[in-house]
Amino acid sequence: MDSTWDRILLHPTNASVPRLAVSSCLLGNPVRYDGSDKKAETVATAMAYHCELQPVCPEVEMNMGVPRETIRIEEDHRGNRLLLGNNSNTDYTARLQPVLDKRLQEFRELGMSGFIFKARSPSCAPGSYPMPDPDGSDDPAPTYGLFAAAVRDHFPLLPMIDEEQLHDHRPRRLFNLRMYAHFRLRQVFQDGPSTDALRAFHAVAEPLLNAMPGFCRTDLSAVLDDPRTYCHRLLGCLREAHDAEAMDAAIKFLRKAPPSSLSV
Numbered sequence: 347m348d349s350t351w352d353r354i355l356l357h358p359t360n361a362s363v364p365r366l367a368v369s370s371c372l373l374g375n376p377v378r379y380d381g382s383d384k385k386a387e388t389v390a391t392a393m394a395y396h397c398e399l400q401p402v403c404p405e406v407e408m409n410m411g412v413p414r415e416t417i418r419i420e421e422d423h424r425g426n427r428l429l430l431g432n433n434s435n436t437d438y439t440a441r442l443q444p445v446l447d448k449r450l451q452e453f454r455e456l457g458m459s460g461f462i463f464k465a466r467s468p469s470c471a472p473g474s475y476p477m478p479d480p481d482g483s484d485d486p487a488p489t490y491g492l493f494a495a496a497v498r499d500h501f502p503l504l505p506m507i508d509e510e511q512l513h514d515h516r517p518r519r520l521f522n523l524r525m526y527a528h529f530r531l532r533q534v535f536q537d538g539p540s541t542d543a544l545r546a547f548h549a550v551a552e553p554l555l556n557a558m559p560g561f562c563r564t565d566l567s568a569v570l571d572d573p574r575t576y577c578h579r580l581l582g583c584l585r586e587a588h589d590a591e592a593m594d595a596a597i598k599f600l601r602k603a604p605p606s607s608l609s610v
C-alpha cells in the first residue's frame with residue numbers, strides 16, 4: 347500500500363487545478379500516423395477549462411516519426427504483447443520501455459490526477475483496442491493499448507477514460523469524481539499524512555461520502571486514525587459510486603471547496 351500512496355499522493359505538487367495526461371492527438375496536435383489529428387472538443391475545450399492538460403504521444407516519443415506505418419498488438423507464443431508494424435512487421439515493443447520510464451516518473455512528479463487517452467489506439471486505448479482473435483474465429487476482444495496498460499498498472503487508483511466515454515454520463519461522472527477526489531486529497535495531505543487533517547476533511551466531506559455505498563462509508567469511518575489506509579480505501583471505493591445525484595453533489599463539493607476548508 348505504501349508504494350501506491352507514495353506514487354499518487356506524497357509527491358509535492360504546485361498544481362492549482364487537477365492535472366491530466368492526454369493523448370496529444372486529442373488536443374489537435376498533428377501526431378497521428380498520417381500526420382492528422384483527432385481533436386476532441388470535449389477534451390481540448392471542455393476539460394481544458396477546469397484542468398491542466400499535459401499532452402503525450404507514445405508513438406512519436408518512440409521515434410516512429412510522422413508520418414509512420416500503422417501498428418498492431420499481437421501476442422507471441424509466451425503471451426507477451428508486442429507492437430508490430432502493419433507494413434514492415436517491425437517489432438517496436440522495445441522502444442516503449444524508455445518512454446514509459448520517463449513518462450511514469452514525470453506523471454508521478456507532476457501529480458497527475460487522471461488520464462484521457464485515445465479510444466482504440468494500440469498504444470493509448472484505455473480498454474477499447476480491438477485485439478484480433480488469433481484464430482480469427484471470435485470477435486476482436488477489447489483490451490488496453492500497451493502504453494495505457496503500463497500507466498494503469500502503475501497508477502491503479504487513478505481514473506482513465508477515452509474521449510468517447512466522456513460523452514456517456516456515468517463514465518464521465520465517475521471519472522470527474524475520482525479525479526477531483528484525488529486532487530483534493532493531495533491538497534489536504536500536502537504536508538504529509540495527518541490524522542487531524544483527515545478528520546477535518548472527513549467531517550465536511552459528506553457529499554462525497556453519500557455518493558458511495560454504505561459499506562464503503564463504514565469502512566472509511568473505521569480507519570480515521572490511519573490516513574494512508576483511508577486515502578487508499580476512499581480512492582478504491584469511489585469506483586463503486588452509483589447514485590447520479592449524490593455523485594454530482596460530490597463533484598460540485600470537490601470542485602468548489604477551497605483547500606483551506608478541507609484541511610486543519
Ligand code: SF4
Pocket residue numbers: 369370371372377378379402403404405406464467469470
Ligand atoms: S493515439 Fe496516442 S500514439 Fe496514436 S497519435 Fe494519438 S497520442 Fe499518438
